[in-house]
Each structure stands twice: as C-alpha cells, then as structure tokens.
Amino acid sequence: MARLRCRFQRQYPELISSRLYNEQTFYRTFAYDMAYCKQEIVIESPFLTTRRINLLLPKMRRAIECGVRVIVNTRHPQEHEDYMRNEAVIGIARLQDIGVKVLLTGGHHRKLAIIDRTILYEGSLNILSQSDSCEIMRRIESEQLAQQMLRFTGIEKFL
Numbered sequence: 001m002a003r004l005r006c007r008f009q010r011q012y013p014e015l016i017s018s019r020l021y022n023e024q025t026f027y028r029t030f031a032y033d034m035a036y037c038k039q040e041i042v043i044e045s046p047f048l049t050t051r052r053i054n055l056l057l058p059k060m061r062r063a064i065e066c067g068v069r070v071i072v073n074t075r076h077p078q079e080h081e082d083y084m085r086n087e088a089v090i091g092i093a094r095l096q097d098i099g100v101k102v103l104l105t106g107g108h109h110r111k112l113a114i115i116d117r118t119i120l121y122e123g124s125l126n127i128l129s130q131s132d133s134c135e136i137m138r139r140i141e142s143e144q145l146a147q148q149m150l151r152f153t154g155i156e157k158f159l
Helices: 002-011 026-035 050-065 082-097 143-153
Strands: 017-022 040-044 069-074 101-104 112-115 119-123 136-141
Touching: 017 026, 026 050, 026 112, 026 119, 026 136, 050 069, 050 082, 069 082, 082 101, 112 143, 119 143
Parallel strands: 040 069, 069 101
Antiparallel strands: 017 136, 040 112, 112 119, 119 136
C-alpha cells in the first residue's frame, strides 16, 4: 500500500486536496468556484431541470459577463421521457440564451465539472438536475487530473 501511495504522489505531485461533498454541501462550494473562475467552466450533466438551471443561471451569466467560457455537455432531449424531454429543451434554450455552449452526447451519463482546468468534480450528482436524491461529489485540485479527465472524456476537442 505504501508503495502504491508513493507512486501516486510521484505521478501526481501537484495534487493539493481532495474533499467529498453530498447534495447538501456541494452547491455552496461549486458556486464559490464558479464565482472565482477566470477562464472556463465545463459541466457534464446528463439531465437538466429548469429548477436547478434557474438556480445556477445567475452564476453562469456572471461568469460569462466576466469573459469565462461555459460549456455544458448533456444528453440529447430526444433520449428523455416526456417530462424530462421538455425540461431538457427549455433548459438548453435558457443556457444558450445567456451564451453557454451546449454539447449533446448520445448515451451520456457522466457527472462532472472542470473549472479552469485545475479543479475537477466527479461523482454521482447531476449538477444541472439534482433534486431529492442522495449523492456524492469529490472535488480535486489538480491541473494534471483535470486535463486527464478532459482527454479521457474526449470533450477537450470541443473546447
């Protein structure tokens, strides 16, 4: 175990911190990171609800007004059932109206966010739709791990 830990530390020496959040603690920290973002916010959330988008829209708008690029990758609305399809269509329109670049990925189920390519959130929480479920997100400060995720998911080619 100690050998594995030393190898990990050599491979990722800039790993500053890692913290866990649940559905009750995540959004406060995420909003803080969005407020202090300088260049780019990438969110992958397969589901969208107008309720959750309306809560995050002011923070996204503020970031865009400060010159931050905001990219959301989600499922195509046609992949959802009736109610969620309508929510996705409305949500995508609201995001695009403020200047968010929306990518549609078939079969998408990843839940993550990358801020300024240095902060990586990954876990089970649908950032743009979470409501009444018990979830987890890990916040990792690491440029190397954030870049690795961008490459791994293939989203890097759209940025």
